[in-house]
Amino acid sequence: MLASTKGRAAVVTLALSAALAGQAVAEGGPVKVGFAADLTGACAALAEDGLNGAKIAAAEINAAGGILGRPVELIVRDTQTKPDEGAKVARELISDEKIDVLTGVCSSAVMLAESAVSGELKVPFYAAIGSTQRANIELYQPYFWQVQANATMEAYAAAEYVAKKPEWKKISALGSDHEWGHTSVAAFTERLKALRPDVVFADPIYAKVGETAMAPYITATLAQEPDAVFAPLFGPSLGAVLKQGPGFGFFQRTNLVTLMTVDTLQSQGAAMPADHVYGISRAPFFAL
Numbered sequence: 210m211l212a213s214t215k216g217r218a219a220v221v222t223l224a225l226s227a228a229l230a231g232q233a234v235a236e237g238g239p240v241k242v243g244f245a246a247d248l249t250g251a252c253a254a255l256a257e258d259g260l261n262g263a264k265i266a267a268a269e270i271n272a273a274g275g276i277l278g279r280p281v282e283l284i285v286r287d288t289q290t291k292p293d294e295g296a297k298v299a300r301e302l303i304s305d306e307k308i309d310v311l312t313g314v315c316s317s318a319v320m321l322a323e324s325a326v327s328g329e330l331k332v333p334f335y336a337a338i339g340s341t342q343r344a345n346i347e348l349y350q351p352y353f354w355q356v357q358a359n360a361t362m363e364a365y366a367a368a369e370y371v372a373k374k375p376e377w378k379k380i381s382a383l384g385s386d387h388e389w390g391h392t393s394v395a396a397f398t399e400r401l402k403a404l405r406p407d408v409v410f411a412d413p414i415y416a417k418v419g420e421t422a423m424a425p426y427i428t429a430t431l432a433q434e435p436d437a438v439f440a441p442l443f444g445p446s447l448g449a450v451l452k453q454g455p456g457f458g459f460f461q462r463t464n465l466v467t468l469m470t471v472d473t474l475q476s477q478g479a480a481m482p483a484d485h486v487y488g489i490s491r492a493p494f495f496a497l
Contacts, residue, residue: 239282240275242267243302244313245323250290251385251419251444252315252338254472259313259338260285284308288319290418295319299326299334308332316418317341317360317389324353341392357491360389360441364396367439367466367489372404374437377464379409381435383426383450385442386415393441411435416446423449427457437464448476451486460485
């Protein structure tokens with residue numbers, strides 16, 4: 210059963226209340242939530258959805274009396290999907306705007322940059338979209354947490370599915386050339402090797418983040434003659450593969466296993482390939 214919007218707002222309220230425990234906050238003033246999001250650049254579509262959700266949650270929380278009687282105030286900044294910009298706006302939100310909690314990030318690379326600032330300045334930071342596990346493991350700091358599956362979990366899930374396809378004997382990887390893409394390919398390869406030692410892996414191919422001219426990457430991937438392609442791509446790059454792939458016979462020659470989000474489905478519409486596309490989803494977003 211899907212949670213009601215009031216139920217989801219209650220969960221957000223509880224999480225923010227926990228984050229504020231022990232924080233020095235202005236009595237009676239608003240709970241300031243710094244939303245440092247990738248509103249332009251490759252992550253724009255996902256970040257916009259996240260911001261819309263945050264606005265709905267803030268409105269519902271405030272209508273119910275706020276958090277411990279204090280209203281929620283969203284302070285929004287654009288990171289441009291750039292790690293340096295993310296670190297800069299995170300520092301500005303914490304130092305100048307005196308936010309109580311930081312959130313909003315989509316890009317894993319930007320998330321790591323913001324997390325470093327959060328840890329340095331000791332302000333809670335949670336991520337609902339950015340997913341590299343390095344933020345919680347290799348680069349762990351106690352002021353950060355994630356509320357969704359991390360990149361390793363998702364890549365392992367993809368590997369578990371692919372392992373059940375005995376006819377898929379050669380696998381290629383086509384990923385975004387940044388933190389999430391590389392982390393996902395590494396985790397997927399590690400897990401699938403353990404599950405299916407017989408699988409042959411082609412050399413991974415990486416496309417620039419936000420790349421839309423995907424023809425060279427599509428042809429290079431098909432030249433490897435894979436039975437399936439694991440593609441940790443998102444946004445414009447994934448949309449371009451789905452739209453440009455049919456011109457190369459991509460979905461007749463191989464299978465695509467990729468992250469599938471609502472913005473991708475919306476952008477494709479009736480043009481979405483009818484077969485040979487296998488999507489990993491963090492939640493049944495299509496039913497919300």
